[in-house]
Amino acid sequence: MKYKIGIVEDDIKIAELLKAHLKKYGFEIWICNDFTNVAEHVLKHHLQLLLLDINLPCYDGFFWCKKIRRHSTLPIIFLSARSMDLDQIYAIECGGDDYLTKPFSYDLVTAKINAHLRRSYGEYALQETKKVELEHVTINLETLKLEYHEQAISLAKNEKDILERLFRAYPNHVKRNELLQLLWDTDMFVEENTLNVNIGRARKRLRELECPLEIKAIRNVGYVLEKINDEKNH
Structure with a gap:
């Protein structure tokens, strides 16, 4: 299965660097370019995982995470320059699954993505008992x-x-x-x-x-x- 990863990041340089790095590992990448209705675009693209920045135009990542969680349980990893415990706690409370602080290692991002994909869809995902x-x-x-x-x-x-x-x-x-x-x-x-x-x-x-x-x-x-x-x- 080829996993589709979404990137919601208003710094286009970071978004493109993430895209280039992740494509080397065989992921299909979608980058959000419209920040007025992030949740609608995320749901429309049927992603397997989302990388979500906090500081975005219009509404922040916390807002969009809560909106997405009303309709989807896809893994969401926050990426942010905010390093305060309160920001990380609030990200989890809003429905996020993980949190990485900028500047981050691209290899660590990849490792986190693979871990969440294994648990959600791969070898660690539940197969029989419902x-x-x-x-x-x-x-x-x-x-x-x-x-x-x-x-x-x-x-x-x-x-x-x-x-x-x-x-x-x-x-x-x-x-x-x-x-x-x-x-x-x-x-x-x-x-x-x-x-x-x-x-x-x-x-x-x-x-x-x-x-x-x-x-x-x-x-x-x-x-x-x-x-x-x-x-x-x-």
Whole structure:
């Protein structure tokens, strides 16, 4: 399969350098030239992954990421000169899957792209099991829905990946570095807060459903799913 990568970057020099580098690895590249309706163009081109700048004309990358997330779960990697933790946290909260700070290594960009493509479409992508269930709470791995009784809410890809790993590990814990490897195919180059934000979002989804499961942190170790009712009975 030839993957199609989108680049939304208003610095044409950076966009063209990225395009030239990625084409050497066999990717098909689309560069956005109209920043008035980025989401519409992204969805129209049926991309497998998007590289998204933050500082854009009209509206910023955070705005467009949220718009795209209403219709698509494609991996989104933010590229930005902003290096503050708050910017990276907000990027993840808006639905981004990863964040690289400019100036970046083109080889690192390529490695990140390959990691996300493997998880989403390649050797790490789920092939058979379509649902995971625990305590009547179900993760639909095809629709990215979290379901409990008659309720269902949508999950971002990272939220789905975290919850699926915790569901499958139950009642055992999952180490932090396992989750880093799962989400970003590495336990390096990832800010501590980035995982914390994703865990927080996964916790929030469980609470929104008012289901009998919650994520507990094990200090300096990782995370585990616990039954709320069991805890109350202790």
